[in-house]
Amino acid sequence: xxxxxxxxxxxxxxxxxxxxxxxxxxSLKRGEVLGIIGPNGAGKTSLLEILSGxxxxxTGRVTFKGEDITAxxxxxxxxxxxxxxxxxxxxxxxxxxGETFKAARQAFRPYLTRFDAEYGAGLVDxxxxxxxxxxxxxxFERRKLLLANLLMRRPDVxxxxxxxxxxxxxxxxxIDQILRMLSKEMNIGVVIVExxxxxxxxxxxxxxxxxAGEVIAEGLMQDVIRSPAVRAAYFEAH
Numbered sequence: 477x478x479x480x481x482x483x484x485x486x487x488x489x490x491x492x493x494x495x496x497x498x499x500x501x502x503s504l505k506r507g508e509v510l511g512i513i514g515p516n517g518a519g520k521t522s523l524l525e526i527l528s529g530x531x532x533x534x535t536g537r538v539t540f541k542g543e544d545i546t547a548x549x550x551x552x553x554x555x556x557x558x559x560x561x562x563x564x565x566x567x568x569x570x571x572x573x574g575e576t577f578k579a580a581r582q583a584f585r586p587y588l589t590r591f592d593a594e595y596g597a598g599l600v601d602x603x604x605x606x607x608x609x610x611x612x613x614x615x616f617e618r619r620k621l622l623l624a625n626l627l628m629r630r631p632d633v634x635x636x637x638x639x640x641x642x643x644x645x646x647x648x649x650x651i652d653q654i655l656r657m658l659s660k661e662m663n664i665g666v667v668i669v670e671x672x673x674x675x676x677x678x679x680x681x682x683x684x685x686x687x688a689g690e691v692i693a694e695g696l697m698q699d700v701i702r703s704p705a706v707r708a709a710y711f712e713a714h
Contacts, residue, residue, distance in 0.1 A: 479542070480503035480504060480505060480539070481504055481505055481506045481540070481541060481632060481633060481665045482503070482504040482539070482540050482541075482558075482632075482633045482665055482667075483501075483502065483503035483504065483538075483539045484500065484501055484502060484526070484527060484536060484537065484538045484539070485501045485536055485537055485539075486499050486500075486501055486535055486536035486537070487499070487500040487501065487523070487526055487533045487535065487536035487537075487538070488500075488533060488534045488535040488536060489519075489522055489526060489531060489533050489534055489689075490534050491522070495689060496519050496522050496689050497519045497522055497523060497526070497533070497689045498689045498690050499535075499536075499690070499691075500519075500523055500536070500686075500689075500690075500691060501536070501691075502684055502691075502694070504633065504665045504667060505665060506632070506663045506664075506665055507659050507660060507663040507664070507665065508659065508665055508666070508681050508682070509655065509659050509665075509666045509668060509679050509680045509681050509682075510665075510666070510667050510668070510680065510681070510682050510683075510684060511668050511669075511670060511676035511679075511680035511682070511683040511684070511697070512667065512668065512669045512670075512683070512684050512685075512686060513669075513670065513671070513673070513676065513683060513684075513685050513686070514685055514686035514687050514709065515687060515709060517688075518686040518687050518688065518689070518709075519686055519688075519689040519690075520637075520669045520686055521563070521637055521669065522689075523686070524560070524635050524637055524667070524669060526538065527558075527635055527667070528550055528553060528558065528560040528635055529545070529548055529549050529550035529551075529552070529553045529558075530550050532546075532547075533546070540553070540556060540557075540558060540632075540633065541556070541557070541632065543556075545558075551584075554629075555584060557629075557630070557631045557632040557633065558631060558632070558633050558635070559626040559627075559629070559631035559633065559634045559635065560626075560634075560635045560636075560637075561619070561622060561623060561626070561634065561635070561636045561637060561639060562637050563637045563638040563641050564641075565615060565618035565619045565621075565622055566618075567610040567613065567618050567621060567622065568610060569609070569610050569611035570610075570611075571609075571610050572606060572607055572608060572609055572610065573604055573605065573606045573607070573608045573609075573610060573613070573621060574606030574607065576610060576621060576625065577590070577593040577597075577606065577624075577625065578593075580593070580625035580628070581593055581628070588628055588629070592628040593624070593625075593628055595627075595628055596623075596624035596625060596626070596627040596628030596629075597620075597624045597628075599624065599627050599654075599657070599658075599662075600620045600623050600624050600627065600654055601620070601650075601654075602617070602620040602621060602624045604617055604620075604621070615642040615643065616643055616647045616650075619639060619643075619651075623654075627658075631664060632664060632665065633664065633665045633666070633667070634658065634664055634665070634666045634667070634668075635667050636666060636667065636668040636669065636670075637669050638669055638670055638671065639651055639655075639668065639670070640670060640671075640672045640675050641671075648672060648674075648675055651675070652675060652678055652679055655668070655679050656679055659679070668680070673697075673701075676697060677697045677698075680697060682694065682695060682696065683695065683696070683697045683700050685700050685703075685706050685709070687705075687709035688709075692705045692706060692709060693705060693706050
């Protein structure tokens with residue numbers, strides 16, 4: 477049996493005196509896409525914050541490539557090969573595209589070359605000229621720029637928070653193709669929080685459903701959406 481590339485076990489989290497996550501656990505293999513769904517307030521983004529290293533859990537542990545990384549800060553996890561994207565693609569609007577790539581190339585050693593940046597841009601078909609100010613970039617271009625900066629470091633795992641937010645249908649189709657390429661051709665493990673059911677149904681190998689800080693179902697999309705608990709928590713709540 478293939479050992480998990482990335483996993484967590486018994487994760488719990490309190491914020492502001494309130495329990496927001498309770499006994500969360502899953503494992504992820506290379507090349508696998510795990511989708512996470514649930515109503516607003518279910519704890520999905522809080523889970524990503526623990527996995528990426530921004531929050532420390534009250535209980536539990538996070539393991540990456542066989543190493544317990546629970547105590548490691550965000551930047552150390554990034555250097556090990558753990559990438560993170562956010563629901564809002566925030567870029568520095570005082571920089572150009574080329575300056576953003578340069579900053580990412582020199583963020584930490586080993587410093588990368590412009591050919592590495594071209595490699596990352598090519599993976600997501602980002603063709604915007606380097607002289608373009610970031611302030612002029614549309615939402616999808618910003619997502620591509622940030623993702624290209626991650627991919628030139630060749631991560632093993634990507635944690636993605638609603639990558640389809642703010643995109644039109646044609647752009648969602650392109651995100652679909654990019655994620656297929658990253659997972660199935662580049663063998664990257666992907667954990668994706670997403671409200672677009674059609675995207676997850678297309679690309680996710682498994683889906684985990686959360687509600688009120690707990691996992692209430694896990695399995696194939698077509699199976700979990702039939703669960704009475706999932707329908708009550710997610711569909712009927714909307």
